[in-house]
Amino acid sequence: MPLIERHIRIEAPIRQVWAVLADVPGQPRWMRDLVRVRLVGDGPLGVGSRAIGDVEMFGFSQSDPIEVIAFEPPYRYAIEHLGAFRGSGEFRLRSVDGEHATHIWWREELRPTAEAVPFAGGLFGLPGLGPLLERLAGLALRWIDPLFQPIFELVFRADLRRLKRLVETGQT
DSSP states (O other): OOOOEEEEOOOSSSHHHHHHHTGGGGGGGTTTTEEEEEEESOOOTTTTTTTEEEEEEETTEEEEEEEEEEEEEETTEEEEESSEEEEEEEEEEEETTTTTEEEEEEEEEEEGGGGGSSSSSGGGSSSTTHHHHHHHHHHHHHHHHHHHHHHHHHHHHHHHHHHHHHHHOOOO
8 A cells, every 4th residue: 555644633631632543443433444352462552562453445344453653742653563464553643733633643564464355365375376366466556655645544534534423523
């Protein structure tokens, strides 16, 4: 997936926005395609924390394991995607209008791996054929990658609008 960057202004103080954003198990409330998130391990959320998200998109289900790589409350939160889609995501927040509102910037860059091809996972392990299929899948995914950018732009914009509504009104 190409680089996606979106931003939005939320009419709430930065700490109120951060509380919703950094509630990782609660992110499905505002991320449309995220069904559930499970934190892995104990302890407070911070750098090195891991979680597994269950994503449903275009009729397919996929696990999205992530690791927190930056955690600077209430200003910055970044993750590394470790599953069939590799890459990074980052949120940056800053107070605006005398700290009565928050500007949030969201950046994601995901690269599909051959594992992202639905129903093909078992084929990649076939002796002799697996590596060839994996290369072909990689080429196909790079070819269709630009076609998905407008879709992901819309999804991310809708997710940020849901986050805004959740923070400002308590409803999604």
